[in-house]
Each structure stands twice: as C-alpha cells, then as structure tokens.
Amino acid sequence: MRPAAVTAADLQAGTELPGRSVPVDRQRLLDYADASGDQNPIHQDEQVARRVGLPDVIAHGMWTMAAAVEVVTDWVGDPGRVVSYQTRFTQPVVVPADGGALVEVTGRVTAVDRQAARATVELQVTSAGQRVLGRALAVVDLG
Amino acid sequence: MGVNTAFQGRSYPPTEPYLVERSHVAAFADAVGAGSDLHRDPEAARAAGYADVVAPPTYAVVVAQRCDAQLVQDPEAGIDFSRVVHGSQAFAHHRPLVAGDRVVGTLHVDTVREAGGHAMVTTRSELATPEGEPLCTATSTIVVRGQS
Numbered sequence: 001m002r003p004a005a006v007t008a009a010d011l012q013a014g015t016e017l018p019g020r021s022v023p024v025d026r027q028r029l030l031d032y033a034d035a036s037g038d039q040n041p042i043h044q045d046e047q048v049a050r051r052v053g054l055p056d057v058i059a060h061g062m063w064t065m066a067a068a069v070e071v072v073t074d075w076v077g078d079p080g081r082v083v084s085y086q087t088r089f090t091q092p093v094v095v096p097a098d099g100g101a102l103v104e105v106t107g108r109v110t111a112v113d114r115q116a117a118r119a120t121v122e123l124q125v126t127s128a129g130q131r132v133l134g135r136a137l138a139v140v141d142l143g
Numbered sequence: 144m145g146v147n148t149a150f151q152g153r154s155y156p157p158t159e160p161y162l163v164e165r166s167h168v169a170a171f172a173d174a175v176g177a178g179s180d181l182h183r184d185p186e187a188a189r190a191a192g193y194a195d196v197v198a199p200p201t202y203a204v205v206v207a208q209r210c211d212a213q214l215v216q217d218p219e220a221g222i223d224f225s226r227v228v229h230g231s232q233a234f235a236h237h238r239p240l241v242a243g244d245r246v247v248g249t250l251h252v253d254t255v256r257e258a259g260g261h262a263m264v265t266t267r268s269e270l271a272t273p274e275g276e277p278l279c280t281a282t283s284t285i286v287v288r289g290q291s
Contacts, residue, residue, distance in 0.1 A: 002181075002191045022176055035167070035174040036205055040224070052225055061229040066175035066201040073200065078191065079179050079239070082200040086233035086282075138200070 001141070005077035008117040008142040017075045017107035017121060022067045024059055024093065025100030032063045046097065058092035064103060064132055065089075068125045071107045072138045075121075083118070087136035093127040103127045110137075117143035146262035146287050147221045151255040155213050160245040160273050161206045168198050168242050175199060188241070195242035203234055203246075203270055207281035210248040210268040215285075222264070222287055230263065230284040237277040246270050246278060253282075260289035 029043045038060055041048040046057050065087050073079045095101045104126045111120040123136040165185065172182035177199040180187045188196045215222050240246070247270070254265040263286055270279040 001193075028174065031170075031174040035171040037208060048225075062201060062204050062232065063175060065232060066177070066199060069200050070175070070177055073177065073179060078197075079177065079181055079199055080191075080193065080197045082236070084233070084235045085200050086231070088231040089229050 001080050002078040004081060004140075004142040006075065006119075006142060008112055008114045008119060011109060011112050011119055011142070013109050013112055015109040017071050017109070019104065019106035020071055020074075022070075022103045022105065023100055024063070024067070024095055024103060026057065026095060026097055028100070029057070029059060029063065029095060032060055036060065036062060038062065054092065054094075056094050056096055059095050059101070059103075061089040061092075064093050064125065065136070067103060068105045068123050068133060068136060069138055071105045071123060072121050072140060075107070076140045076142070081141045082138055083141050084139045085137070087123075088134040089132070090134040091127075091130045091132045093132050101127050103132070117141065145221055145257065145289075146255060146264065147219060148255045148257065150214065150220050150252050150264075153214075153252045155210070155250040157247040157249045158206075158210060158213075160247050161209065163198060163202075163240055163242050163244040163246060165196050165242040168196050168202065171202055171205070172199050175201070185242075193239065193241050198240040198242075200236070201232075201234065202240055203236075203279040203281050204232070206246045206248050206270055207268040207283065210250040211266050211283060213250055214252060214264070214266060222285075226288045228286045228288060230286045232284075233282040235280040237279060240278060244278065245273055247273055262287040262289075
C-alpha cells in the first residue's frame with residue numbers, strides 16, 4: 001500500500017473530508033451495467049422502470065455506493081486502504097433522460113482507533129435533496 | 144407465489160474461478176468515477192506494493208452478483224427479479240483484489256424473511272482464491288416487493 005495520506009495519531013473524530021458532486025447520466029448507467037454485469041432494465045429503460053412503480057430510470061444502488069466511496073479513497077490516497085464498506089439504499093437516484101442527475105457526497109470521521117490505526121468515515125449522500133444512502137460507513141486502514 | 148423461506152440456511156458449491164482482468168478493472172473504475180492511478184497503472188501499483196492494478200472497493204460485487212444469480216435465477220426460490228430492490232450491501236475485504244486474481248465465490252443464504260407482504264433475503268458470498276486465501280466477504284440484502 002501507499003503510505004496513508006492521513007495518520008491515525010493526528011486524526012480526530014469529527015474531521016470533515018473534502019466532498020464532491022458526481023454527475024450521472026443514462027450513458028454512465030449503461031457503462032456501469034456493462035462493467036458490473038447488472039443489466040436490470042430499470043436502470044436503462046424508463047418504460048420498464050415506470051411499469052414497476054418507479055418515477056423514471058434509477059441509478060444502480062451499487063453505482064451510487066461505488067461513486068460515493070471515492071471521497072474516502074481520494075482522502076486516504078489508496079483504494080486498497082478501504083478495508084470495509086457498507087450501506088443501506090434508502091432512496092433511488094432518479095436519472096432523467098434529459099440532463100441526468102447530480103449526487104452530492106460529503107464524509108466525516110466518526111471514530112478513530114489509534115491502536116489498530118483504523119478510522120471510520122460516515123458518508124452523507126444526497127440527490128435532488130433526498131438522502132439516497134443510509135448508514136454508509138467505510139473503515140480505512142491508516143497503518 | 145411467494146419467496147421460498149426453505150432456502151434460508153442453504154449454501155452452494157464454490158463457483159468457477161473468475162479472473163480479474165486489468166482492462167476490466169479500468170472499465171469498472173471509469174464507470175464509477177474512481178480516479179486513482181492504482182486502478183490503471185501496473186507500474187504505480189507495483190511501486191505501492193501490489194502485485195498488479197487494484198480493483199475499486201466495490202468491484203467484488205461483480206463476483207458476488209454471479210454467486211447471487213444461483214439463488215435469484217432458481218425458479219424454486221420464487222424470486223421475481225422485476226420486483227427486487229437492493230436493500231443493503233456490505234464488503235469486508237480480507238485483502239485488496241488485484242488484476243490476475245482468480246476468485247471463487249461460495250454463496251450462503253443467511254436469512255429469508257417475509258414481513259408486511261414483502262420478502263427480505265440476505266445472502267453472503269465468501270470470495271477466496273482457488274487455493275483458499277480469503278479475499279472478501281460480500282453481504283447483500285434484497286427486498287422482493289409483494290404484489291400491491
């Protein structure tokens with residue numbers, strides 16, 4: 001691993017990570033469908049999405065989860081330092097054909113274990129003013 | 144027909160090995176906006192001590208979904224995929240996945256529960272090398288919405 005860009009000794013719970021805004025459009029969802037193998041049509045076809053009661057095409061929850069953790073990876077400097085990551089999917093990210101959507105991600109350190117050189121980051125992830133991920137927690141290895 | 148709760152506790156044999164390829168790691172990283180050079184540049188990855196380019200933190204879902212398919216596509220399980228919503232997901236990495244890894248997944252159906260007309264199914268895919276080195280534990284809960 002690369003040396004961590006942050007050290008556990010200097011880190012305090014409550015530290016805010018630099019946030020980011022991530023645009024997502026239909027092409028991005030097709031790219032993710034191809035890369036991940038998840039070809040569920042609710043992420044591609046608005047008629048199918050509406051038929052199952054959704055307002056429009058929605059992003060793969062797994063796309064949103066992956067896009068959000070970039071805030072953590074950027075901050076720590078090495079994706080291999082993310083040792084665990086979990087979330088609940090609370091609201092879908094609705095992706096209209098025209099203009100797509102924006103996902104806003106911020107992160108905050110909620111716990112630092114100096115002995116184990118690990119920190120827990122909680123992500124706040126919203127789109128169109130709604131929280132789309134719940135209890136999104138990443139643990140990073142700072143050793 | 145509802146979801147078959149008799150599947151709770153069921154485990155499946157390990158899947159065929161899945162080869163993590165450099166070009167696929169890069170394509171996945173591009174699709175999720177993962178910017179690190181460690182996803183794309185083998186020299187940078189080796190300089191950081193990895194055997195090859197590093198997969199993004201959620202890449203393991205590619206193999207985990209293949210494991211889940213054994214359950215979801217089994218007509219006996221009674222899961223209508225068009226009514227499936229992803230409820231939650233967790234990854235516990237035992238070491239980072241890198242290009243060149245061969246990954247086998249063993250699927251466990253931890254819980255199948257019915258509540259309020261919906262069903263919740265929690266699966267756990269234990270990902271490892273064919274030699275048995277643990278790589279990642281991927282846990283997923285899906286909600287199968289009832290006919291309203």
